[in-house]
Amino acid sequence: MMEQKDVQDLVDHALKVASAKGDAVVQARDVLEHQIRISNSEIDIFKQWNYTVFDVFIAIEGKIGTTEIFSPTPKLIDEEISRLVKLIQSLQPTPLYSGLQEDLKPPTKVDKLYDKRIRDFPNQAPDVVAAALNAAQEAGAKRTAGSFFFSETYNLVETTKGFSGDYPESAYRMTLRSFVDPESSGQGLAVGRRISTAEKDIVQAGQEAGEIALQAVGGKQGKAGVYDLVLHPTVAASILGSLVESANPLLLMMGMSPLKDKLGEKLGPDSLSVWDDGRKPNGLGSAPFDVEGTPTQKSPIFQNGTLQGIIHNTSTAKMNQAKTTGNCSIARFGIGSKMFVPSPSNLVFEPGDASFEELLEPNRPTIYITSNWYLRYTSRLEGSFSTIPRDGMFLIENGEIGQSIQKLRISDNILRMVANIEALGKSPRQIRWWEVETPTFIPFVRIKDAKMTAATQ
Secondary structure, eight states: OOOHHHHHHHHHHHHHHHHTTSEEEEEEEEEEEEEEEEETTEEEEEEEEEEEEEEEEEEETTEEEEEEEESOOHHHHHHHHHHHHHHHHTSOOOTTOOOOOOSOOOOOOOTTSOOGGGGTHHHHHHHHHHHHHHHHHHHTOSEEEEEEEEEEEEEEEEETTSOEEEEEEEEEEEEEEEEEETTEEEEEEEEESOHHHHHHHHHHHHHHHHHHHHHTTTOEEOOOEEEEEEEOHHHHHHHHHHHHHTOOHHHHHTTOOTTTTOTTOBOSOTTOOEEEETTOTTOTTOOSBOTTSOBOOEEEEEETTEEOOOOOOHHHHHHTTOOOOSOEEEEEOSSSSEEEEEOOOOEEEOOOSBOHHHHTOSOSOEEEEEEEEEEEEEETTTTEEEEEEEEEEEEEETTEEEEEEESEEEEEEHHHHHHTEEEEBSOOEEEEETTEEEEEEEOOEEEEEEEEEETTO
8 A cells, every 4th residue: 555645646646637627536545456366166266456647626606526546646637637628618617516615624533444454454365255155155055156355445625625534444345246146045144354253253144054055945936926025135236225225305306206305204213223324433434534535324215204304515505595414525426427416424323123033924925135246226206116035035834944936026216115125123234245335234124015027027
């Protein structure tokens, strides 16, 4: 990794060049990342990357733009900012920008963002992964595949409003899939920042993947119909998290959110309370401040089933006569180049009081779903969507996990499903993988009367 002073000097240079043109933000990330890849229950790749990337935002007379600079040098910074300025000058002013945050308060420390043991972890990581593979095998898996990423990052942000702040962070993310045969698989996830708990989390992920794969043996074609669903946290984060993510002013303005015009409306049961929490200890989306320098905070989205609020940066807050929630980022908004937008940090669902066994008790046709892929909306405004269950999916019989089933699809409406939440478990997990981009803390969830269709339809 670069010396922090060298990063600071390059950021100072970038801000000086950019600020000569207008409002500017420079965000730097110096990253040391490792990947262990697993194929056929063996480690086949152990790679390391060290890279530095700057995101630069500039606003000139109401016109805005961003650029991403890898391996920055003073010369490259000058060239990229010059190119960005020319691009901005060719654009039209946007109503989505009304200035940077000026009334800045000193950010306070966020707990458990960085674990210094990350520096020695490359020596331990292969043994930890091997232990997870052994746990999967002992649970019944014949083979396991997956990937394990862990990283150390130094972050630095400066703005033309006088803000300068930095912080280090550590992170790990494991995704495993175990198989007994080609039709019988299970998934395990482990994510976090604390290296002190990484081994336990990762071994448990291996064990869970193996157990689900073994339970999935002998799967039969499921029957389309209406069922209660018990959603593993991985699935609940994907489906329910997609609704909470849509509490974003840009999506609301673009007509791409089922929450449009529903602020203050009761949409779910009293047990549903969700926050965007940029200060959640161990949260992969946590940080002491956003890219404007605004301190992050815990912001209610749903409170006892009622849509209570939405996230904001300074500009969208002014448009909505609200206050910024410290959620400004330079991020990709959909597919395309990066934008200066409000983005969620960590979605945190308040747990319920039900054990997993209690979620299985109601004597109604019920399916337990352990993972899902490809959540797609047919109408974002209306909330109609479908997603394909993968890995183990099971009928619940007499309060216990029964017959393994296959080839069904959840085809429903997200607002209807939220209204039909019956119970939440009492043990939330942090979920983050390629189907869940925003880190989400959520327990097992039971939902009444969900529509399942045949996957071939």
